[in-house]
Amino acid sequence: MISLTDSQKIGMGLTGFGVFFLFFGMILFFDKALLAIGNILFVAGLAFVIGLERTFRFFFQKHKMKATSFFLGGIFVVLIGWPIIGVLLEIYGFFLLFRGFFPVVVGFIRRIPVLGSILNLPFISTDIRHDCHSNTLRLSQTLRRPDQGEEALLSS
Numbered sequence: 001m002i003s004l005t006d007s008q009k010i011g012m013g014l015t016g017f018g019v020f021f022l023f024f025g026m027i028l029f030f031d032k033a034l035l036a037i038g039n040i041l042f043v044a045g046l047a048f049v050i051g052l053e054r055t056f057r058f059f060f061q062k063h064k065m066k067a068t069s070f071f072l073g074g075i076f077v078v079l080i081g082w083p084i085i086g087v088l089l090e091i092y093g094f095f096l097l098f099r100g101f102f103p104v105v106v107g108f109i110r111r112i113p114v115l116g117s118i119l120n121l122p123f124i125s126t127d128i129r130h131d132c133h134s135n136t137l138r139l140s141q142t143l144r145r146p147d148q149g150e151e152a153l154l155s156s
Helices: 006-027 032-050 050-060 060-080 083-097 101-108 113-119 122-143 152-154
Strands: none
Touching: 006 032, 032 060, 032 083, 032 122, 050 060, 050 101, 060 083, 113 122
């Protein structure tokens, strides 16, 4: 079993509540107050789970600046009162930020009995295999840039 510190437990709770408020805000026709609370709780929870320094390093890497701009810009747009545009910006930034984790998530989902059989259907499995393979190649190419040396490997 994974042992968590008290601050990580708080972070998991904040992140969970943030996802809940984001989901609930979208169900209630993009309620800007719920979306704003969800955004704040999600980012605060992420900072508690992985730490403040690692959160800043994750968001402000050179090759992730476009994704970070869209994600944080979407949060800002939601906070100023345009929830639909803000959520669209956030979703795009989220997929750009976390695309390196999608192959791991797909591998985990394939081990779940019902969902794994759905992902192994012929027309779905070829698309997923292609997407995961291209994301893995893109991630490995990013990590192995010769001009950055060991710092690129340590910062990821």
